[in-house]
Amino acid sequence: MTDKSLWVRGLLQEVGTELERGFYQLQNYAVKKRFDLRSECDLQADQKIKAQLEGRFPQDGIYSEESSEKPSSNGQRWIIDPIDGTSYFIFGEPFFSISLAREVKGVVKEAYVYNPITQEFYFATASEEGAYLNDGEISVSRTSELKEALLAFGFSANPAGIKKNLALWGELMGGCKKALPWIGPALSICSVAKGRVDGFLDTGCSMEGQAAAAFILQKAGGQTRDLEGEGYSHRSIGGIFTNGALRL
Amino acid sequence: MTDKSLWVRGLLQEVGTELERGFYQLQNYAVKKRFDLRSECDLQADQKIKAQLEGRFPQDGIYSEESSEKPSSNGQRWIIDPIDGTSYFIFGEPFFSISLAREVKGVVKEAYVYNPITQEFYFATASEEGAYLNDGEISVSRTSELKEALLAFGFSANPAGIKKNLALWGELMGGCKKALPWIGPALSICSVAKGRVDGFLDTGCSMEGQAAAAFILQKAGGQTRDLEGEGYSHRSIGGIFTNGALRL
Numbered sequence: 131m132t133d134k135s136l137w138v139r140g141l142l143q144e145v146g147t148e149l150e151r152g153f154y155q156l157q158n159y160a161v162k163k164r165f166d167l168r169s170e171c172d173l174q175a176d177q178k179i180k181a182q183l184e185g186r187f188p189q190d191g192i193y194s195e196e197s198s199e200k201p202s203s204n205g206q207r208w209i210i211d212p213i214d215g216t217s218y219f220i221f222g223e224p225f226f227s228i229s230l231a232r233e234v235k236g237v238v239k240e241a242y243v244y245n246p247i248t249q250e251f252y253f254a255t256a257s258e259e260g261a262y263l264n265d266g267e268i269s270v271s272r273t274s275e276l277k278e279a280l281l282a283f284g285f286s287a288n289p290a291g292i293k294k295n296l297a298l299w300g301e302l303m304g305g306c307k308k309a310l311p312w313i314g315p316a317l318s319i320c321s322v323a324k325g326r327v328d329g330f331l332d333t334g335c336s337m338e339g340q341a342a343a344a345f346i347l348q349k350a351g352g353q354t355r356d357l358e359g360e361g362y363s364h365r366s367i368g369g370i371f372t373n374g375a376l377r378l
Numbered sequence: 379m380t381d382k383s384l385w386v387r388g389l390l391q392e393v394g395t396e397l398e399r400g401f402y403q404l405q406n407y408a409v410k411k412r413f414d415l416r417s418e419c420d421l422q423a424d425q426k427i428k429a430q431l432e433g434r435f436p437q438d439g440i441y442s443e444e445s446s447e448k449p450s451s452n453g454q455r456w457i458i459d460p461i462d463g464t465s466y467f468i469f470g471e472p473f474f475s476i477s478l479a480r481e482v483k484g485v486v487k488e489a490y491v492y493n494p495i496t497q498e499f500y501f502a503t504a505s506e507e508g509a510y511l512n513d514g515e516i517s518v519s520r521t522s523e524l525k526e527a528l529l530a531f532g533f534s535a536n537p538a539g540i541k542k543n544l545a546l547w548g549e550l551m552g553g554c555k556k557a558l559p560w561i562g563p564a565l566s567i568c569s570v571a572k573g574r575v576d577g578f579l580d581t582g583c584s585m586e587g588q589a590a591a592a593f594i595l596q597k598a599g600g601q602t603r604d605l606e607g608e609g610y611s612h613r614s615i616g617g618i619f620t621n622g623a624l625r626l
Contacts, residue, residue: 157572161526221558222574224472224496248472278409285559307409310469311533311559324405326470
């Protein structure tokens with residue numbers, strides 16, 4: 131683990147402790163208040179991460195959906211998702227994460243995903259072999275048969291979206307061992323990276339949620355594909371994320 | 379908190395520590411192995427709880443889906459669900475629980491639900507006012523308007539089930555503030571009890587998963603209904619669980 135990765139881990143743990151406090155505090159708030167507090171947590175986490183990155187890497191650009199983009203003066207850029215899986219955060223489900231990726235000339239070179247409730251810290255860097263969860267190396271599963279596979283689907287609970295995706299899902303769901311609907315792409319993709327789930331398919335996830343996790347998956351031996359074909363870019367919307375042995 | 383509740387908490391914490399070990403151990407197992415280990419964890423937790431209950435309450439009956447029913451000789455019976463939300467357990471999502479209810483002549487009088495990962499212990503007893511999460515009393519939310527409500531749906535990822543439920547879900551999903559698909563009824567219902575979610579609807583949950591949580595919800599001020607009408611029994615399949623202010 132590089133010094134920089136250690137520093138990022140410290141930062142995410144610090145921000146994570148605040149998110150954890152907010153997460154448990156949400157109880158018994160009125161619905162509007164719950165969304166307000168979520169936004170506040172989101173914004174505070176974003177600002178804290180941004181300020182720390184600016185202090186340590188003043189020339190790097192910073193992209194976050196929570197605030198305006200800070201342009202890069204050295205070709206390097208950070209992509210922040212302060213809470214990936216915000217619906218889980220609001221609903222009280224401990225399956226959300228902070229996601230942070232560093233690009234060099236548009237290519238991800240460092241990736242960090244942290245679940246503050248389980249304190250699982252996933253990371254990978256271009257300068258080191260492999261991908262890691264806390265202190266151990268992780269790798270994808272070897273499941274190659276669809277009928278043996280555990281699959282997760284990016285899910286949005288709106289009837290129009292469900293109807294639209296049902297044919298696609300139906301074919302996979304019906305053919306696999308077990309399928310689950312999941313909301314946050316970062317932890318879903320990391321679950322494939324650590325070999326817990328064999329594939330994840332999302333038709334709507336954005337760059338902030340998938341950039342870090344997709345890189346971690348690649349370093350763990352997995353495969354990333356666009357919805358349309360063979361190529362993959364974390365700038366596309368959605369993607370297919372597998373252990374590499376399984377064809378979806 | 380009664381002596382008996384304290385004793386149950388100790389038991390669930392002990393069993394929970396073993397489940398937590400199994401949960402993290404599942405990583406990088408082949409799919410079949412993951413299901414085998416889940417079954418093993420399920421069975422071991424069941425046997426441990428059963429043995430402890432038999433030792434302390436030798437005349438009580440014990441019902442569990444994991445083993446044959448032990449008949450009651452005093453009209454009292456325990457209902458055990460050693461892992462509610464087994465799919466989450468297998469997929470690595472920290473949102474599963476141990477559920478334990480005690481019936482007297484068919485009526486639930488004590489209820490315990492424990493998430494070993496977040497160490498959230500929900501409980502309520504007929505002899506005490508209110509419902510509790512760890513050391514604090516909990517109560518349902520006050521949301522009364524569907525358009526303001528956060529709703530959860532019992533979800534099974536099979537295309538036929540989804541098609542069947544889509545009309546029902548669609549109406550509610552489309553009309554509410556935000557909806558999520560959830561797997562384990564025990565924590566879903568407890569989430570309504572603690573005011574985090576305003577309603578939960580499940581068309582397929584069984585007695586073991588809902589008995590304890592439904593009692594906790596009632597003691598927290600919430601409402602339980604059958605899918606067909608006004609009545610509710612934890613022996614029915616499925617149910618509608620709300621804060622009482624919201625009409626679903």
